[in-house]
Amino acid sequence: MNSFPHPLLRRLAMLALGLALAAVPARLSAAEPAYTFKKGVNISHWLSQNGGAQTYGAPWFGEADVEWISKQGFDHIRLPVDFRLVFASDGSLDPAKIKPIEDTIRWSKARGLGLVLDAHFLPGADFNNVGGDSGIYTDTGLQKRAADAWRKVATHFGSEGPNVRFEILNEPVAAEDAQLNPVMHLILAAIRESNPTRIVYVTSNKWSSFHTVQDVVLPDDPNIALTIHYYEPLVFTHQRAPWVGFKDTMPAVTFPGVTPDLKGYTTPDYHQNIKPGVVLDDASVEKAYADVSKWLAAHAPNIEVYVGEFGVFSPADAASKKHWIKTVRTDAEKRGWGWAVWDYNDSFGVRGHDGKGTPVLDGLFSK
Numbered sequence: 001m002n003s004f005p006h007p008l009l010r011r012l013a014m015l016a017l018g019l020a021l022a023a024v025p026a027r028l029s030a031a032e033p034a035y036t037f038k039k040g041v042n043i044s045h046w047l048s049q050n051g052g053a054q055t056y057g058a059p060w061f062g063e064a065d066v067e068w069i070s071k072q073g074f075d076h077i078r079l080p081v082d083f084r085l086v087f088a089s090d091g092s093l094d095p096a097k098i099k100p101i102e103d104t105i106r107w108s109k110a111r112g113l114g115l116v117l118d119a120h121f122l123p124g125a126d127f128n129n130v131g132g133d134s135g136i137y138t139d140t141g142l143q144k145r146a147a148d149a150w151r152k153v154a155t156h157f158g159s160e161g162p163n164v165r166f167e168i169l170n171e172p173v174a175a176e177d178a179q180l181n182p183v184m185h186l187i188l189a190a191i192r193e194s195n196p197t198r199i200v201y202v203t204s205n206k207w208s209s210f211h212t213v214q215d216v217v218l219p220d221d222p223n224i225a226l227t228i229h230y231y232e233p234l235v236f237t238h239q240r241a242p243w244v245g246f247k248d249t250m251p252a253v254t255f256p257g258v259t260p261d262l263k264g265y266t267t268p269d270y271h272q273n274i275k276p277g278v279v280l281d282d283a284s285v286e287k288a289y290a291d292v293s294k295w296l297a298a299h300a301p302n303i304e305v306y307v308g309e310f311g312v313f314s315p316a317d318a319a320s321k322k323h324w325i326k327t328v329r330t331d332a333e334k335r336g337w338g339w340a341v342w343d344y345n346d347s348f349g350v351r352g353h354d355g356k357g358t359p360v361l362d363g364l365f366s367k
Helices: 007-028 063-072 095-109 140-156 177-192 210-215 282-299 318-333 359-365
Strands: 039-042 076-082 114-121 164-167 200-203 224-229 304-309 338-341
Touching (some): 063 095, 076 095, 076 338, 095 114, 177 200, 177 210, 210 224, 282 318, 318 338
Parallel strands (some): 039 338, 164 200, 224 304, 304 338
């Protein structure tokens, strides 16, 4: 008696086996690592906020830098890009301006690192205190331009896997918090035309602040995450920073510490309301986190949260830098939130110009 099944049955069995094997990569994605987006670093002044020798895509940053980043314990890069600069005169994407983004994605993926593509500037969306254009929040023409910019960028990178995430816009500064929500929803809809399931970050108003989270209207979308920034107390993290109105002669501020009297130490650009004698300590950081956690528990208990920027300007002393960085980082981690420190190797850097790690790096990875 023939021990083999009927030829037709044998062919059907082989076809079924082939279909099952073909489906395995789609289900398991065995070659694709799990991208966690928990411990990141910002690459500042490379594809955004350019000036002087820091021209767009300048060769000071390259694959060797991504290699260094991967060896420190980071799992992703946040890549700020000025979307106003990536288009040719005819409105199409400029290949020369897109190439550094493509390169960084490739370098990162080769090392198991994810990448957050951050629209650091959009038409009408400039977060600078002085001279910044924030017309996008009231001008429908600018809103359409920004949505179309994202539509083109998202389509271009639509074939990338879960190693790439998009961030709609950086540090919005709408006059009223409610003005931000429809802008984000419009841009998200443009992204979803080509990227229906990619993780996309939405944010809060007034420089992505913790205290404006309560006014965010989250889109009805299962693939969004919330990004917020933390630089408090500013009198410590930005001491002697001229762009927030502090003179370089202001008294040194430590953390923990107490705010000094700033009379005579501010410039005309100063817009803070900092009172002398206020205690700066870990408890104040914890309270800010707790307030956001309380809102999330009531309104979005399952959303992923990402502290996309936090950092300390170089004039602060090393011990205070390390202490503040560790405090902010651990408060995020104990809530399961991801983070990306500002920045890689500029004036807030985790890496000095000597190529070595700084106290900021120590604060990120110390126990």
